[in-house]
C-alpha cells in the first residue's frame with residue numbers, strides 16, 4: 085500500500101499545482117491513498133468548505149490541518165460535513181469535527197491524527213506529549229496497527245523527540261508547518277519519519293507569503309494584510325510504502341518539484 089502525503093498547500097498557487105500534478109503523481113507512484121495538509125489552503129490561513137471540496141475533487145482523500153485550522157470562521161458551520169478533515173487533537177479552539185480518523189485499507193488499519201507542536205507555536209495547542217498520550221488512551225480499543233501523525237510544529241528537534249518518544253505507537257511521523265522540506269527522510273525504529281515535508285505554494289515567496297509584504301512586516305514593522313505570493317509553485321510531498329503483511333512502513337521517498 086502506498087500513501088502520498090502532500091505538504092502544506094498554500095493559497096491558490098498551491099491548490100493549482102496540486103490540481104495539475106496529482107493525477108500523474110498517483111499514476112507514477114501507484115498511490116492508493118492521498119493525504120494533504122490543507123491548513124494554509126484558503127489564502128494562507130485556514131480552509132473553507134468550498135476549498136475542502138475542491139481539494140477532494142482533485143483526488144485528495146484526507147486533509148489534515150494545523151495552527152490555522154479555525155482562521156476562517158465558517159469552518160465551525162460546515163465542519164460536520166467535512167468528514168475527511170482531521171483537525172489537531174490538541175488545538176485549544178477545537179470543539180467539533182474529527183480529532184482523528186481510523187483508516188482501513190487492504191488489511192492495514194491506522195489512526196490518522198494531527199498534533200500541534202509546543203515550541204514557537206503561539207500557544208495554539210495543549211502539550212503535545214500529554215495530548216498524544218491521551219489520544220493513545222482514547223483509541224486503545226480501536227485496535228489500530230499504528231498511528232499516522234501529521235506533526236505540525238516549528239522546531240526540528242521537537243519533531244525528532246516526538247518520534248523517538250512514541251516509537252512504539254507512531255509508525256509514520258511527518259513534520260509540517262515550516263513549509264521548507266528537509267532531506268532527512270528515513271525509516272527509523274520502523275517509523276517513516278521526515279522533519280518537514282515542505283509546502284505546495286508560490287516558489288518565489290517567503291514560505292508562501294508575498295516577499296515585499298513580508299519585508300514590510302518583519303523589517304519595517306508595518307501592519308500588513310497577509311498577502312499570499314502568486315506565480316508558479318513548488319510541489320512537496322512524500323510517498324510512504326506500507327508492508328501489508330508486517331503492517332509497517334518499509335520506505336519513505338521525498339518528492340520535490342520546482343517550477
Ligand code: FE2
Pocket residue numbers: 123150151152236261
Ligand atoms: Fe502552520
